[in-house]
Amino acid sequence: MEITSLFNISGKVAVVTGGSRGIGEMITAGFLANGVKVYISARKAPALIEKARELSEKYNQECIPVPCDLSSMDGIDEFVNQITEKEDAIDFLVNNAGAAWGEPLESFSEKGWDKVMDLNVKSIFFLTQKFKNLLSKNGSDDDPSRVINIGSIDGLNVPSMETYPYGASKAAVHHLTRVLAAKLVKENILVNAIAPGPYPSDMLGPAVGYDYSEIAKRNPRKRVGTPEDMAGLAIFLCSRAGAYTVGETITSDGGIVKTANHDLS
Numbered sequence: 369m370e371i372t373s374l375f376n377i378s379g380k381v382a383v384v385t386g387g388s389r390g391i392g393e394m395i396t397a398g399f400l401a402n403g404v405k406v407y408i409s410a411r412k413a414p415a416l417i418e419k420a421r422e423l424s425e426k427y428n429q430e431c432i433p434v435p436c437d438l439s440s441m442d443g444i445d446e447f448v449n450q451i452t453e454k455e456d457a458i459d460f461l462v463n464n465a466g467a468a469w470g471e472p473l474e475s476f477s478e479k480g481w482d483k484v485m486d487l488n489v490k491s492i493f494f495l496t497q498k499f500k501n502l503l504s505k506n507g508s509d510d511d512p513s514r515v516i517n518i519g520s521i522d523g524l525n526v527p528s529m530e531t532y533p534y535g536a537s538k539a540a541v542h543h544l545t546r547v548l549a550a551k552l553v554k555e556n557i558l559v560n561a562i563a564p565g566p567y568p569s570d571m572l573g574p575a576v577g578y579d580y581s582e583i584a585k586r587n588p589r590k591r592v593g594t595p596e597d598m599a600g601l602a603i604f605l606c607s608r609a610g611a612y613t614v615g616e617t618i619t620s621d622g623g624i625v626k627t628a629n630h631d632l633s
């Protein structure tokens with residue numbers, strides 16, 4: 369029952385897509401700081417390689433960059449092949465890489481629609497399919513392997529911007545999480561989702577000029593998310609403490625979804 373046993377994840381091997389910055393970097397840092405070897409992916413190779421070097425040095429733990437574009441099947445295959453050449457088994461898969469696209473309804477492009485759906489939904493399904501064998505190698509009744517899909521509160525609430533496929537893609541992620549959880553729980557792979565609210569990143573930043581103060585003011589917790597908030601939840605889901613949590617979509621949003629329209633002050 370000690371906290372060191374309940375939340376211990378050291379010695380595990382993780383894959384975090386989109387680990388070069390933002391939420392993926394937060395989860396990667398939390399894993400590395402707690403003894404997990406982490407493979408991270410992103411398209412921009414120089415930034416990814418530099419980030420892996422920086423995090424390996426900071427946490428004195430192996431962080432391995434694997435540059436690739438996960439929006440196509442070729443990219444997904446190449447990524448899975450590269451990991452399979454290096455590892456016989458993996459313990460955690462974090463499907464984090466995602467994209468958003470905004471345009472007025474009247475002129476919303478097919479290109480924007482496909483970009484969002486291909487990366488946010490299709491890649492999560494096929495990465496999980498293709499990593500299944502590596503995930504099931506170490507998964508046991510006592511210590512199952514874990515998949516965490518990064519959804520969004522925009523898949524639970526109606527978004528305030530004209531990002532039509534984004535909210536739909538994230539609602540799909542949450543439901544795909546339940547469907548995959550039902551299938552994979554029998555193979556000792558637990559699938560859950562995290563639905564973040566506002567976290568500083570290159571996805572959210574441009575919409576607010578990288579000034580998060582107004583968003584923080586409107587948040588029930590009066591702030592945006594921090595690396596500790598995100599890493600802590602991911603560690604819980606991957607640890608002994610999270611081993612009875614299956615198919616859930618857990619918000620990390622300061623209370624936006626659960627307290628909206630319930631201001632009791």
Ligand SMILES: NC(=O)c1ccc[n+]([C@@H]2O[C@H](COP(=O)([O-])OP(=O)(O)OC[C@H]3O[C@@H](n4cnc5c(N)ncnc54)[C@H](OP(=O)(O)O)[C@@H]3O)[C@@H](O)[C@H]2O)c1
Pocket residue numbers: 385386387388389390391392409410411412413415436437438439464465466467487518519520521563564565566567568569570571572
């Ligand atoms: N930040 C928030 O407030 C927030 C809220 C709710 C949900 N989320 C979700 O959290 C996840 C991470 O978002 P973020 O805010 O951290 O965004 P971000 O800072 O833009 O990071 C996205 C990451 O994904 C990688 N990526 C993008 N397209 C890719 C592709 N085609 N193939 C491989 N990697 C790709 C990026 O690297 P490259 O550009 O080099 O490829 C980067 O590492 C997303 O699923 C997002 O929808 C974020």
